[in-house]
Amino acid sequence: MRAIRLHAFGPAENLVLEEVEDPRPGPGQVRVAVRAAGVHLLDTALREGVQGPLPQPPDLPTVPGREVAGVVDALGEGTSGDWLGRRVVVHLGFAPGGYAELAVADAARLHEIPANLDFAEAVAMIGTGRTTMGILQFADLGPGSVAVVPAAAGGIGTLLVQYAKHAGATVIGLAGGPEKTARVAANGADLAVDYRDPEWPAKVRAHLGGDEATVVFDGVGGDVAREAVALLGPGGRHLVFGWSGMSPHDGDGIPYLVEGVSQQVLGPVMMEKAGGDDPVRTLELRALAQAAEGRLVPAVHRFPLAGAAAAHRALENRGTTGKVVLEP
Structure with missing residues (x-):
């Protein structure tokens, strides 16, 4: 099969297509x-090979990727034959192997x-969709809510805008550039x-x-989030679930707090x-x-399997809209 392999930590160009x-x-x-x-910013x-608050870097060489969708074409011992030929989606956990034409997964997942x-779209829902559901547990959205969504053209942002509108909230979507803001408007903000x-x-x-805003869904950190939090009124909620606008080396230190606003950094608490x-x-x-x-x-941003390096560069440069996926 063809797969993307990483032999040395470093730039996106280190992702190479090989026969394995x-x-x-x-x-x-x-x-x-x-x-x-699925391709994730992580x-x-x-x-x-970033250390610190992130999971331990994998042993090399490795085939990256932890989210796949496709058709079951082979079964291991003791696995129900009912799965054969079915369209499935699965998160592989911390086991890599997704950037490939074939991947192995536990049937229970x-x-x-x-x-x-x-x-x-299925990959998007078990990745960004799962995270979105976790975040929304803390949002308490309804008529009268005013939600601010930085990175509203991204995978999670797109879903947050849709859910908030469905709940009857007023939605303010932030994005970088006219093309992305047009997408956010078309999505219902x-x-x-x-x-x-x-x-x-x-x-x-x-x-x-x-x-005044009642909730800020913050997956970016940095100056954009600081300005967004300043829009919150007393009793507002600042829900932090990422910091794509900051260096991963900055860790989870969010240097801005507003009196009367509750800030919650979401992670294991979602589980x-x-x-x-x-x-x-x-x-x-x-x-x-x-x-x-x-x-x-x-929302899905599609790349061919051979374009894994381009997909990584686009993610790092904020050049994507929606969930990034590779299609073999």
Whole structure:
């Protein structure tokens, strides 16, 4: 099979397409003929070998990627034959292997793909969709809410805008550049503004006409988030789930707090709130159900498998819209 391999930590160019041996499923596993593989910003940090708050970098050489969708084409010992030939999506956990034409996964982690989703959309929902469901547990959105979504053209941002509108909230979407702000507006935001414009906070305040934001969904950190938090009124919530606008070496130190505003850094607490024996799977099921019912429609930015390096560069340079996937 063809796969993307990483032999040395470093720049995106270190991701190379190679011919490797086909994997074989073990007991309780299946093999998936991959039609879409998710690419995450975390993958770019692992590719560089970044230490610190991130998971331990993988042993090399490795095939990156932890989210795949495709068709089950082989079964391991003891795996139900019902899976053979079915369209499935699965998060591989911390085991790599997704950037490939074939991947092995535990049968217990599989989800059948809803009929109205293609493979790339399914990957988006068990990755960014799962995270979105985790974040929304802390949002308490409804009529009268005013939600500010930085990075609103991204994978999570797109879903947050849709969910907030469905809940009856007023939604302010922030994005970089006219193309992305146009996407945010088309996605349903009440106001889409370019955060590269130094006057964007004034434009938001003028639109709100004296009202104040009630929640900021912060996945970027940095100056954009600082300005967004200043829009919150007393009792507002600053939900932090990432810092793509900051260096991964900056860790989780968020250097701005506003009196009267509650700040919560989301991470393992999302799993704790989801509860159950398998909270990750609980959130995946919620995300797929939202998509199956048409309430959430993921945005997808597609690259060919051979374009893995280009996909990483685009993510690092904020040149993507929606969930990034590789399609073998």
